[in-house]
Amino acid sequence: MDSRSRLQELLPKLVLAPSFLIVLVFVYGFIAYTGFLSLTDSRMLPSYNFVGLSNYSKLWALPHWWRAISNLAIFASLYIVICSVLGLALAILLDQKIRAEGILRPIYLYPMALSFIVTGTAWKWFLDPGIGLENTMHLWGWESFAFNWIKDRNYAIYCVVIAAVWQSSGFVMAMFLAGLRGVDNEIIKAAQIDGASTATIYRRIIIPLMRPVFLSAFVVLAHLAIKAYDLVVALTGGGPGQATELPATFMYSYTFTRNQMGIGASSAIIMLVMIFSIIIPYLYSEIRGGKGR
Amino acid sequence: MSAQNPDNVISHNRLTRALIYIALILFAVYYLLPLYVMLVNSLKPLEEIRQGGMLNLPQVWTIEPWLQAWSTAQIGVQPTGLRPFFINSILMVVPAVAISTIIGALNGYVLTKWQFRGSNVFFGLLLLSCFIPFQIVLIPMARILGMLGLAGSLWGLILVHVVYGIGFTTLYFRNYYENFPTELVRAAQIDGASFFQIFYRILLPSSGPIIVVSVIWQFTNIWNDFLFGASFSGAATTPMTVALNNLVSSSTGVKEYNVHFAGAILAALPTLIVYIVSGRYFVRGLMSGAVKG
Numbered sequence: 001m002d003s004r005s006r007l008q009e010l011l012p013k014l015v016l017a018p019s020f021l022i023v024l025v026f027v028y029g030f031i032a033y034t035g036f037l038s039l040t041d042s043r044m045l046p047s048y049n050f051v052g053l054s055n056y057s058k059l060w061a062l063p064h065w066w067r068a069i070s071n072l073a074i075f076a077s078l079y080i081v082i083c084s085v086l087g088l089a090l091a092i093l094l095d096q097k098i099r100a101e102g103i104l105r106p107i108y109l110y111p112m113a114l115s116f117i118v119t120g121t122a123w124k125w126f127l128d129p130g131i132g133l134e135n136t137m138h139l140w141g142w143e144s145f146a147f148n149w150i151k152d153r154n155y156a157i158y159c160v161v162i163a164a165v166w167q168s169s170g171f172v173m174a175m176f177l178a179g180l181r182g183v184d185n186e187i188i189k190a191a192q193i194d195g196a197s198t199a200t201i202y203r204r205i206i207i208p209l210m211r212p213v214f215l216s217a218f219v220v221l222a223h224l225a226i227k228a229y230d231l232v233v234a235l236t237g238g239g240p241g242q243a244t245e246l247p248a249t250f251m252y253s254y255t256f257t258r259n260q261m262g263i264g265a266s267s268a269i270i271m272l273v274m275i276f277s278i279i280i281p282y283l284y285s286e287i288r289g290g291k292g293r
Numbered sequence: 294m295s296a297q298n299p300d301n302v303i304s305h306n307r308l309t310r311a312l313i314y315i316a317l318i319l320f321a322v323y324y325l326l327p328l329y330v331m332l333v334n335s336l337k338p339l340e341e342i343r344q345g346g347m348l349n350l351p352q353v354w355t356i357e358p359w360l361q362a363w364s365t366a367q368i369g370v371q372p373t374g375l376r377p378f379f380i381n382s383i384l385m386v387v388p389a390v391a392i393s394t395i396i397g398a399l400n401g402y403v404l405t406k407w408q409f410r411g412s413n414v415f416f417g418l419l420l421l422s423c424f425i426p427f428q429i430v431l432i433p434m435a436r437i438l439g440m441l442g443l444a445g446s447l448w449g450l451i452l453v454h455v456v457y458g459i460g461f462t463t464l465y466f467r468n469y470y471e472n473f474p475t476e477l478v479r480a481a482q483i484d485g486a487s488f489f490q491i492f493y494r495i496l497l498p499s500s501g502p503i504i505v506v507s508v509i510w511q512f513t514n515i516w517n518d519f520l521f522g523a524s525f526s527g528a529a530t531t532p533m534t535v536a537l538n539n540l541v542s543s544s545t546g547v548k549e550y551n552v553h554f555a556g557a558i559l560a561a562l563p564t565l566i567v568y569i570v571s572g573r574y575f576v577r578g579l580m581s582g583a584v585k586g
Contacts, residue, residue, distance in 0.1 A: 031429055034430070046432070114517070117560065122328070126326075
């Protein structure tokens with residue numbers, strides 16, 4: 001074999017090599033490093049003093065962390081459920097031969113193009129009782145209208161849900177719409193001949209056919225919820241108090257402002273475990289399903 | 294999204310159709326409201342906002358808040374306006390998008406047309422890396438950037454965005470090239486075309502749509518990024534989202550809401566324009582991010 005064809009043989013591997021190294025070091029190496037730090041007594045700077053799992057036991061003993069986890073549970077479940085229901089409803093409505101679909105669909109979807117910082121800025125103001133919705137209702141003569149959730153420790157997390165749903169529900173709509181457009185019209189016609197009402201056709205035939213879309217939407221939304229950071233920073237800054245703290249904001253403040261790097265690293269590992277336990281089974285089944293097709 | 298599919302065969306009477314349209318229009322109002330509120334209030338003097346009536350059109354129209362947000366607003370310590378940060382974001386986004394798209398295209402080419410033992414494992418690792426919570430890499434990344442002398446620099450930010458962008462760009466090109474006839478590649482190979490010639494002459498000319506998808510996805514993501522910008526930028530390299538957050542959440546002085554809104558729209562404008570101009574590709578990018586395999 002001459003040298004030119006040897007080179008040709010090696011080229012594909014050479015081209016892939018930088019990416020391979022990057023992923024190995026910057027993703028998996030970094031995960032390993034953070035995992036290692038979570039087992040050390042690192043505070044402001046990394047330390048290599050091994051302390052076993054004590055950061056994890058400290059972490060799970062912190063009320064602050066429990067607050068972040070329970071907020072995530074509330075936020076993620078509402079965010080996933082509302083986005084899915086709203087997205088499916090919008091998609092079904094939009095799938096009724098709507099003439100203005102070309103105008104409406106982009107309107108539902110544009111928030112997805114915005115930065116969470118922009119979304120947070122807009123909603124912070126809209127939800128502010130002093131100048132936003134509450135004030136407007138008062139000016140319109142509804143004096144008793146009260147909506148101060150964003151200032152209320154017990155309700156502020158629902159404000160994060162409101163803004164996040166506004167941002168992402170259009171995306172879920174687009175996923176469902178693509179799913180609906182893939183439904184075979186013959187099945188629907190057959191059901192119509194059998195005398196099934198439109199409501200029944202949706203309930204018994206079309207919505208059950210959307211199962212894979214529900215699954216994709218769940219995976220996408222769940223992983224977005226676990227990663228949620230910017231929106232909270234812009235909307236509430238984690239407050240009032242710790243009322244809207246999430247694991248992502250917890251990790252940042254423990255690592256970079258409270259100088260508890262060991263605990264911050266262990267919280268990042270927990271976030272990773274949460275995401276991987278959702279993503280890995282999903283990717284595995286997708287790839288396997290793709291091969292079987 | 295395939296709007297070309299045969300229409301839904303379900304039909305409705307006029308009343309139901311009217312109700313569907315009303316519901317769809319109400320939803321459109323819900324999605325447009327925050328943008329409308331930001332826009333009208335960014336054109337009002339501050340006293341008018343304080344009087345309330347956020348939904349009213351300005352009594353006195355002014356572009357002063359826009360000029361302030363762009364060139365004189367106090368951000369951090371300097372009254373520089375958002376302009377320098379807007380420029381920072383552009384200087385960061387353009388190279389990061391270009392580099393990550395080129396790498397993604399080459400990776401996709403190798404992964405579909407030059408598969409070798411282990412290349413699928415590599416793709417799996419790369420795919421998984423798309424979903425990691427970035428908190429997991431913050432600490433080691435800060436150290437590596439410091440060691441490379443890139444801490445707080447624009448090239449440091451570009452590196453970070455390229456590294457965590459190639460997962461998605463590779464995914465796009467791989468899925469796209471998978472449907473490209475391999476026989477054409479083999480035929481060219483027999484004719485003596487080299488690895489890169491095949492890429493340039495045969496695959497690249499038909500890659501237009503997927504390049505657009507990849508560029509839009511990367512542009513939107515990197516422009517809207519907040520976490521990396523907040524963690525790794527210096528005073529002179531702060532990107533737009535971080536500057537906007539500094540502007541909006543600065544606690545000193547009077548809250549100039551109109552300036553905040555003008556700033557928020559300025560931060561949203563580039564991605565909004567991209568979305569309006571090429572929404573079809575934007576949706577395609579979102580969908581292939583959600584539906585893999």
